[in-house]
Amino acid sequence: MQAKENFSFEYCRETADWLQARTKQRPRIAIICGSGLGLLADSLKNQESFRYTDIPNFPHSTVTGHDGHLIFGELQGKLCVCMKGRFHMYEGYPLWKVTFPIRVFKLLGIEILLVTNAAGALAESFHIGDLMIIRDHINLLGLAGQNPLLGPNEERFGPRFPALSDAYDGKIRALAMEVARDLGYTSFVKEGVYCMVGGPNFESIAEARLLHLLGADAVGMSTAAEVVVARHCGLRVFGVSLITNQVTKEYDTQEHIDHHEVLEVSQRRASTLRMLLTELVGRLEWNSLSNSDPEDNQTAYQNGT
Ligand SMILES: O=P(O)(O)O[C@H]1O[C@H](CO)[C@@H](O)[C@H]1O
Ligand code: HPA
Structure with missing residues (x-):
């Protein structure tokens, strides 16, 4: 259970105020870079960068491939803030702390x-290097009672019982598919279900088979908790997984995945992911995304519609 005093609205406000006092940029889009995917953050123009270790209340990155900078800047003429490096529960952080930046983003005006x-x-149909647009997730930790929203609900962020049936924004997913078509990426851009596990060990064969049977197409140790908190506070969410390895589901194999291999593939394919997201950001038009008004979005969300 989180320490209540550290979970407060005021604690998030303090961090958001600190950032807003140091940058004039007021982005509406936030981007979280996964393992080895920091290249995206590097392409922002007019960068203002803050080390996580300097930002009050921010956790610190401890994993290779997660650099530890919060970067404000422009992508395709749109102001963005980019987390170059994220936090994971296996680093020893409670989930409320793993997801702390999301609430700070909300207070910064991110939509x-x-x-x-x-x-x-x-999924057998997925290959190393594919991009999987996340259609939905299985939050295995959440189902087992490890949820970032545990504890007293902060109504200023969102409702006690948020619905998640529309967690990954349909309009943005459709736009991303259009972008993939225009870039000639359709052969390796897929849609699927992401499953979040706790890590840090990779899956046993029996676990891999179980997750596949449950309906998961890809597995990782992040994202779902961030998305739960983002949806709770009414942010629209788009997610994409870079497939870095096949999860072994057969006993008679010599394959052993390790984090270096994950980083090697993600760094090799980072420019492709960057291209997709850069083009997507360029095409995000608030007017053409209906219920783009955060108030409307939150209302629809609370009603579970
Ligand atoms: O989810 P991201 O942060 O991209 O990292 C993924 O890569 C690491 C394992 O190699 C795990 O942390 C897993 O979650
Ligand atoms: O096979 C995996 N399992 C869990 N997390 C991961 N992150 C990259 N690859 C994997």
Whole structure:
């Protein structure tokens, strides 16, 4: 259970105020870079960068491939803030702290969260290097009672019982598919279900088979908790997984995945993911995304519609 005093609205406000006092940029889009995917943050123009270690209340990155900078800047003429490096529960952080930046984003005025990750393929039709647009998720930790929203609900962020049936924005997913078509990416851009596990160990064979049976197409150790908190506070969410490895589901194999391999593939394919997201950001037009008004979005969300 989180320490209540650290979970407060005021604690998030303090961090947001600190950032707003140091940058004049007021982005509406936030991007989280997954393992080895920091290249996206590097392409922002007019960058203002803050080390996580300097930002009050912010957790610190401890994983290779997660650099530890919050970067404000412009992508395709749109102001964005980019997390170059995210936090995971296996680093020893409670989930409320893993997801703390999301609430700070909300207070900064963010309306759309673009989340990326490196993930292992469970679906046979997925190949290493594919991009999986996240259609939905299985929050295995959440189902087992490890949820970032545990504890007293902060009504200023969102409702006690948020619906998640529309977690990944349909209009933004459709736009991303259009972008993929225009870039000639359709052969390796897929849609699927992401499953979040706790890590840090990779899956046993029996676990991999179970997750696949449950309906997961890809597995990783992040994202779903961030999305739960983002939806709770009314952000629109788009997610994409870079498939870095096949998850072994057979006993008679010599394959052993490790984090270096994950990083090697994500770094090799980072420019492709960057291209997709850059083009997507360029085409995000608030007017053409209906219920783009955060008030409307939140209302629809609370009603579960
Ligand atoms: O989800 P991201 O942060 O991209 O990282 C993925 O890569 C790491 C394993 O190699 C795990 O942290 C897994 O979640
Ligand atoms: O195979 C995986 N399992 C869990 N997390 C991961 N992150 C990248 N690949 C994997």
